Amino acid sequence: MSALRILVPVKRVIDYAVKPRVNKAQTGVETAGATQASKIEFGADDAVTVTKEVDGGVETVRAKLPMVITTDLRLNTPRYATLPNIMKAKKKKLDKKTLEDFGLTNEKRLKVLKVTEPPQRQGGGKVEDVDGLIGKLKELGAL
Template identity: 65%
Template sequence: MKVIVPVKRVLDYNVKPRVKADGSGVDLANVKMSMNPFDEIAVEEAIRLKEAGTVTEIVAVSIGEAKAQETLRTALAMGADRAILVTAEDKVEPLGVAKILAKIVEEESPEMVILGKQAIDDDNNQTGQMLAALLGWGQGTFASKVEIADGAAKVTREVDGGLETVSLKLPAIVTTDLRLNEPRYASLPNIMKAKSKPLANKTPADYGVDTAPRLTTLKVTEPPKREAGIKVPDVDTLVAKLKEMGVA
């Protein structure tokens, strides 16, 4: 069973984002970048399925600038077998990513695609669903547990009311949530081995996909600063303050 795991290079989640002076976007100059945390969970889940004997090959895929090769090497160090980098220096929107992934799926013929439910830079939460629609595959989104048996995937997913379990006939799409697992750290020997693992370089043109943006960012601003709170001596004062603020 082959699994494809798309990964994205994003601003490290420990770094506080800074907006560019002209308001055109987030300033990524001289800041730490890393693998999208939800994608790390996807890589970890694929590795666990391989360790359980369910998966035979893990192919990591990234679509973005050439520096995304570092992100793919991290996935290879964690345990992926090989990688594909689709180099696109301009930002590729979720639909473009889904179209490229659909072409890669046609070439690779995997039984499953496991990816993060969303990227922490744009929070779109669209790629997995779009890919499932393009392929006509079943999808299990926001997965907190994945079990493979008898040609089907049983996915426990997190919904507003609690948990929901769906059974998907393979091939299928699974998007990962935070509670699915705890990603491992790559050991130094595995980091060294990752340097010799196969990494193919492609472009969107190789797959016949037009990645021209369909959306325009008008302006990016930081959220307004929160006002300082106040202390009140008793409930009556609290109620009076709330009425004064128009809350109660």
Template identity: 60%
Template sequence: MSNIRILVGCKRVIDYAVKIRVNAARTAVETNNVKHSLNPFDEIAVEEAVRIKQRLPSRVSDILAISCGSAKCAEVLRTAMAMGADRAIHVEADDSTLQPLAVAKLFKAIIEKENSNLVILGKQAIDDDSNQTGQMLAGLLSWPQITFASNVNIEDDALKVTREVDGGLETLSSKLPAVITADLRLNEPRFATLPNIMKAKKKSLVTYTPQDLGVDITPRLEVLSVTEPPPRQGGGTVESVDELISKLKEVGAL
């Protein structure tokens, strides 16, 4: 049985509780003076990596957290280390230039550098909802992928993962190395305690640039404009079924 070296992705996103607004230039959402935090699905991925290490302490040799973006990404990496990640790597780049394919290429470079053999990512980020990085990374590495995981078991060098599908649950098995993306019901992330937050400040956090890794992150897509959805029209009340049917016919619903 080989040692397991886990890599987890940690994206810094606008906090889920913040009301999103489009900036004045209509080029993106407003991020200035807005609270950011670790992407919730990535938080689940970190928790799962820590649980795997707790279940298999003799086999998991390392949990490496990685984030790509501005200097402020160090905050979410410290959070991941406070939750239980052993160390972290920050690839510093302009957030506005990073797209899923570029992030997948950066992750691939780190994986090859660190010899990771299990990657756990959130199934998507709550800011762009792309749901692409995990799949692209698996394609670049030519590794098997299991997406939307709701349960993960490791026996010897084999994974057995349950995932949610439209018709219910599907269980897949795969050999390591592999890429897993975490779904909402995989686990309940722990809170980082104050002692662990203080310990995280002493853990290793290494910074690279895309140039250090030999990766071109030039955007391939151009955002033309960002607009808010039109406001919903108010509803109305009806006195009878006949009036309801009449109203539905007026709007072309029947």
């Protein structure tokens, strides 16, 4: 793991915000970490300065590499297409490629063996009091 300098896990979600979670034990990296980075700056002394937005303002964290950093949606700003570039894109010829051009085939690699309905759900029951509920749960093996 000596070659690993920085790990930035990314999850792309369009409709809602999802914060990636990084468990350092899962990655096998015993290093510093910073979460929800909105700005990342690399220093000459092998240190990284990470800025993140918090409820009260902005928090800045500085740590040495190697490091695990999770990102916030404000880290990248989108580039919007200009009208001249849209017009150029409309005129550009697109080459159509087939799977065979890439050395791939469209053969089925999975075979459906059986499709079945899920088992019918059992109806619920009513109990009179807490003691009845506990008794029913013990009867079903839930307690």
